[in-house]
Amino acid sequence: MLRVSSTGTEVADPAYTVGTTLAGTRGRTGIITTPHGQIHTPAFVPVGTKATVKTVLPESVAALGAQAVLANAYHLYLQPGPEIIDAAGGLGAFMNWRGPTYTDSGGFQVMSLGAGFKKVISMEATGTPDDDLTANGKERLSRVDDDGVTFKSHLDGSAHRFTPEVSMQIQHQLGADIIFAFDELTTLMNTRAYQENSLERTRLWAIRCLAEHNRLSVERAHRPQQALWGVIQGAQYEDLRRKAARDLVALSEADRAAGGKGFGGYGIGGALEKDNLGTIVGWVNDELPEDAPKHLLGISEPDDIFTAIENGVDTFDCVSPTRVARNGAIYSLDGRYNVTNAKYRSDFRPLDPEVENYSSQYSRAYLHHLFKAKEGLGPTLATLHNVSFIVTLVDRAREAIENGTYTEYRDEFLRRYYANTRG
DSSP, rough: EEOTTTTTOEEEEEEEEEEEEEETSSOOOEEETTTEEEEEEEEEBOTTTSOOOOOOOOOHHTTOOOOOOOEHHHHHHHOHHHHHHTTTTSHHHHHHHSSOOOOSSSSHHHHHHHTTOOOOOSOOOOOOOOOOOGGGGGOOEEEEOOOOOOOOOOTTOOOOEHHHHHHHHHHHHTTSEEEOOOOOOOOTOHHHHHHHHHHHHHHHHHHHHHHHHHHHHTTTTTTEEEEEEEEOTTTTTTHHHHHHHHHHHHHHHHHTTTTOOOOOOOEHHHHHGGGGHHHHHHHHHHHHHHTEEEEEEEEOHHHHHHHHHHOOEEEEEEHHHHHTTTTTTOOOTTTTTTTSGGGGGTTTTTSTTOOOSSSGGGGGHHHHHHHHTTOOOHHHHHHHHHHHHHHHHHHHHHHHHTOOOOHHHHHHHHHTSSOOOOO
């Protein structure tokens, strides 16, 4: 759809076009068109939490083939503040990124701060369900109620309040092409009763997000139009996942019927059991429109990526490739290894002899030295390599769907990658 801005220019809403389908699965290729360019899907979206993919230049991320980046509304709200980024012309202009951008709503931080939980959500449900996950004597930094969330800044302890409306206002100021509805993220260890209450809370918040998104889209018509994507929760429960998807589709249809923008796509969020990842994503996609793009939040392991692609996921984001790189973990076609281990001290081979990217010209021995010497270039080169590795993995999966060789590509990649565990 084309909308006319206050200056008389036409501004296109982000849109999605389905391409080639993967026979016998929900997998497909496609194109997400945004005001700042296209995303050919499936695609991996590197995370630039604070308007930067840590340790590397935005230009370097683009040169590696990344089509979009995702930043975090919570962190950018606290620093430097959404008004600064708005004044700069939006997230892309602020960080000198020329392509499409995403922002998440801050829901992940609500969970992690409120529950005193680990940064990485467990993909396994072990132990007894417990809704008070404030172990280890940590102070709960956020409190969820039906209207929103009150939290303390992890930077200075100052008090703040997020509601669905506030999240929309922040994300509109940040100016990303694709933004997400404010939701409550639960864990696999929350009780069934809490999951049910949380799901209804997230549904009601989604209604408020749509209303505020529509209001702001008119008020800020001089800015490039943004697509709001709904977020589906429900943890490991089939009935809750399906209900969440159906509810959001119904909300979107009703909003469009009333003249609103509706949801431009959907994020599949929350904790996902690794062994049931494909099944859970499949439940959700059974209920969602085929012509709507789907994003899987926080997934980047190769086996999970292939599983998600085959079940209809179009884009992914995860901090893992960059986070592990900063600790010396290197992805290779023969598995992941840690370049700081002693055996790489005099290993002059490239990080992966069969992978060509900017870091290919540097040896394992050199990176080993950089990490041991605590030189900043070590994490930079490792990050460039890992981002390139995952971006290329997904790009080749997309190409394989289009040329009919997907199964062969997947099987060979996974055979090599998981054949052994390297130290």
